[in-house]
Amino acid sequence: MKYNKKLSSIVIILLFLNVFCANSQQAEKPKEKRLAWFKDAKLGIFIHWGIYAVNGIDESWSFYNNYISYPDYMKQLNGFTAHNYNPKKWAKLIEESGAKYTIITTKHHDGVALWNTKFGKLNTVQHTPAKKDLITPFVKAIKKRNLKVGLYYSLLDWSHSDYPNFTRTKKRYTEDDKKWESFTKFNFGQLTELTSFNPDMYWFDGDWEQSAKKWKAKEIRNLLLSRNPNAIINSRLQGYGDYATPEQGVPISKPSSIFWELCMTMNNSWGYQPNDKKYKSINQIIRILVDCISMGGNLLLDIAPKPDGTIPQEQVAILKGLGRWTKKHKEAIYGTRAGIPKEHFNGYTALSKDKTILYLYVDNKPNGPLLIKGLKNKVNRIWVVGNGTKLSHKVVGKQYWSSVPGLLYIDLPEKVQDKDVTVIAVLLRGKVDLFREEVKAIESN
Numbered sequence: 001m002k003y004n005k006k007l008s009s010i011v012i013i014l015l016f017l018n019v020f021c022a023n024s025q026q027a028e029k030p031k032e033k034r035l036a037w038f039k040d041a042k043l044g045i046f047i048h049w050g051i052y053a054v055n056g057i058d059e060s061w062s063f064y065n066n067y068i069s070y071p072d073y074m075k076q077l078n079g080f081t082a083h084n085y086n087p088k089k090w091a092k093l094i095e096e097s098g099a100k101y102t103i104i105t106t107k108h109h110d111g112v113a114l115w116n117t118k119f120g121k122l123n124t125v126q127h128t129p130a131k132k133d134l135i136t137p138f139v140k141a142i143k144k145r146n147l148k149v150g151l152y153y154s155l156l157d158w159s160h161s162d163y164p165n166f167t168r169t170k171k172r173y174t175e176d177d178k179k180w181e182s183f184t185k186f187n188f189g190q191l192t193e194l195t196s197f198n199p200d201m202y203w204f205d206g207d208w209e210q211s212a213k214k215w216k217a218k219e220i221r222n223l224l225l226s227r228n229p230n231a232i233i234n235s236r237l238q239g240y241g242d243y244a245t246p247e248q249g250v251p252i253s254k255p256s257s258i259f260w261e262l263c264m265t266m267n268n269s270w271g272y273q274p275n276d277k278k279y280k281s282i283n284q285i286i287r288i289l290v291d292c293i294s295m296g297g298n299l300l301l302d303i304a305p306k307p308d309g310t311i312p313q314e315q316v317a318i319l320k321g322l323g324r325w326t327k328k329h330k331e332a333i334y335g336t337r338a339g340i341p342k343e344h345f346n347g348y349t350a351l352s353k354d355k356t357i358l359y360l361y362v363d364n365k366p367n368g369p370l371l372i373k374g375l376k377n378k379v380n381r382i383w384v385v386g387n388g389t390k391l392s393h394k395v396v397g398k399q400y401w402s403s404v405p406g407l408l409y410i411d412l413p414e415k416v417q418d419k420d421v422t423v424i425a426v427l428l429r430g431k432v433d434l435f436r437e438e439v440k441a442i443e444s445n
């Protein structure tokens with residue numbers, strides 16, 4: 001009896017401690033830990049799939065900007081069949097491209113949800129001939145391939161009767177606390193549903209129309225992280241995101257944020273627009289990827305499936321072309337860090353995580369040996385990535401009395417060059433060490 005009493009008081013103390021600890025653990029996991037895989041991933045595939053693919057017009061914006069009337073825009077619901085939707089095939093293609101993650105539009109600004117939401121009636125299950133939840137099988141197929149999966153969600157919903165904005169020229173209301181309260185409940189309802197897919201990341205959009213306070217951005221963040229403490233969130237949550245998302249424009253200089261991702265279309269449209277033939281070439285896209293890698297960021301490249309769920313031929317070709325290059329050069333892509341300043345090498349560079357391998361990306365035909373300037377390290381070995389050929393090098397112009405390193409020349413024979421971007425690995429003795437001082441006159445002689 002006495003023993004039992006003792007035991008129960010221990011249990012009570014333990015329970016108390018447990019609650020206490022759980023409370024104090026509410027602080028978030030550090031960003032560096034949550035975003036570690038993201039920092040290493042380098043390539044993701046964005047998917048804009050929605051009813052706008054039926055007419056091949058701008059996603060949501062076409063009615064917002066009055067290029068088409070709202071009823072006519074919504075008629076596209078009838079053409080969204082998903083008849084040839086094959087998420088396993090999508091997942092295979094995404095993996096083949098070399099991407100480590102993918103983000104799909106679960107709901108764009110037009111309010112059409114691609115899953116079986118209980119909040120609101122506008123979804124592909126009830127209103128389109130697809131008659132299906134399209135998100136569940138996608139998430140499953142992606143997770144099966146051990147890729148990370150992200151859900152795009154538009155905070156604003158121009159179709160919702162309680163949302164203030166409808167089109168550029170028509171507002172439903174300006175201030176109405178009751179309606180706004182009801183819209184917020186709807187958003188939280190849908191977001192809670194999305195947490196059941198247990199995605200690795202959330203990609204918000206449309207935050208610009210309201211303030212953090214109105215969206216309850218902090219509460220949204222808390223909700224998502226309470227369901228999955230490892231989840232990561234893009235920047236479009238009015239200051240409550242984890243990483244930066246420059247859009248379309250490739251940054252000129254290295255972004256200040258350690259974690260960033262450039263989202264970009266293959267042609268000039270996010271959604272399927274057969275009229276838009278302005279595709280970037282495979283070569284251009286590889287060079288843009290290298291540009292992002294050299295600045296320590298990721299490229300999130302968009303594909304735009306047709307209403308029946310097939311991926312347009314031009315886009316498949318780009319994914320496969322990228323895949324050829326990423327497969328061959330994987331050691332110089334995943335897990336790398338930003339490279340060295342441009343003064344040292346006339347081109348893109350990156351470093352291995354431990355900073356002992358310098359990768360040079362050669363996107364042109366050199367007219368003589370490659371040159372690295374101001375490298376203090378001795379070089380242990382140089383080889384062509386994905387090919388293995390050992391390259392010879394020569395240090396020229398080193399003066400014994402000067403601390404300025406000599407000019408390091410590397411011969412790059414034509415026959416080892418890649419048709420898109422050749423990658424050279426320079427294995428250094430120790431961590432990269434660069435001469436960055438101003439060159440003085442003779443130090444001693």
Ligand code: JFZ
Nearest residue numbers: 048059060061109205206247263270
């Ligand atoms: C948004 C959407 O409106 C667009 O339809 C597409 O889904 C894209 C990925 O995201 O467009 C934006 C969002 C943010 C900026 C520009 C366009 N921005 O920050 O410059």
